[in-house]
Amino acid sequence: DGGITQSPKYLFRKEGQNVTLSCEQNLNHDAMYWYRQDPGQGLRLIYYSQIVNDFQKGDIAEGYSVSREKKESFPLTVTSAQKNPTAFYLCASRGYTGGGQPQHFGDGTRLSIL
Amino acid sequence: AQSVSQHNHHVILSEAASLELGCNYSYGGTVNLFWYVQYPGQHLQLLLKYFSGDPLVKGIKGFEAEFIKSKFSFNLRKPSVQWSDTAEYFCALSNTDKLIFGTGTRLQVFP
Numbered sequence: 001d002g003g004i005t006q007s008p009k010y011l012f013r014k015e016g017q018n019v020t021l022s023c024e025q026n027l028n029h030d031a032m033y034w035y036r037q038d039p040g041q042g043l044r045l046i047y048y049s050q051i052v053n054d055f056q057k058g059d060i061a062e063g064y065s066v067s068r069e070k071k072e073s074f075p076l077t078v079t080s081a082q083k084n085p086t087a088f089y090l091c092a093s094r095g096y097t098g099g100g101q102p103q104h105f106g107d108g109t110r111l112s113i114l
Numbered sequence: 115a116q117s118v119s120q121h122n123h124h125v126i127l128s129e130a131a132s133l134e135l136g137c138n139y140s141y142g143g144t145v146n147l148f149w150y151v152q153y154p155g156q157h158l159q160l161l162l163k164y165f166s167g168d169p170l171v172k173g174i175k176g177f178e179a180e181f182i183k184s185k186f187s188f189n190l191r192k193p194s195v196q197w198s199d200t201a202e203y204f205c206a207l208s209n210t211d212k213l214i215f216g217t218g219t220r221l222q223v224f225p
Contacts, residue, residue, distance in 0.1 A: 031211070033212065033213075035215075040123065040217060040218075041217055042120075042204060042215045042216055042217035042218045043204065043213075043215040043218075044215075045212060045213075045214075048211070048212055050211060056211075058212070090157075090158065092158075092213075101208075102148055102160045102163055103213055105150075105157045105158040105159075106157060107156070107157045108157065
């Protein structure tokens with residue numbers, strides 16, 4: 001079945017450590033997105049990529065970095081500069097960037113600080 | 115600026131009650147609107163979407179939403195909720211390259 005796979009499901013980070021969240025899709029979608037979900041704040045966009053080797057900052061990009069070397073992969077690194085990283089992280093993809101296309105979501109990664 | 119507002123943060127209903135969740139948006143261009151649902155422990159799923167045409171949109175599981183342009187609203191409705199509708203519901207607005215989400219409404223349905 002086609003879909004989006006996020007790993008790991010749970011991740012723990014020590015102070016000062018960078019961690020990388022994986023997102024892989026086999027939907028042949030061009031666009032991919034990373035969101036952060038916090039209680040009562042909905043989904044906030046961290047980074048997005050409309051094409052390989054290109055990406056743009058979302059609303060809360062500080063303390064995060066991404067790469068898009070392959071169409072199917074869009075890993076997110078939470079750096080030590082992100083002071084409040086505890087959250088639920090969601091990856092999504094979309095077939096093309098026309099406004100009417102819905103996004104498909106992965107199951108998420110829950111990141112916690114040790 | 116583009117934005118989406120969901121004023122109902124937490125809704126509690128008994129089974130068979132009717133549901134209406136509010137969604138208002140701010141956007142000057144042609145809108146594409148969505149409702150997503152997140153059941154406990156599951157990923158976000160698309161409930162329904164509006165692109166153009168008939169302002170009354172029907173989605174999965176008996177949900178519908180009405181686009182009212184003059185009110186900048188896209189409220190979600192269901193005539194009779196079930197316990198299995200317990201979830202978090204998100205309204206979203208799409209421009210050409212990204213989705214803008216509301217803060218979500220948590221719905222609890224008691225038997």
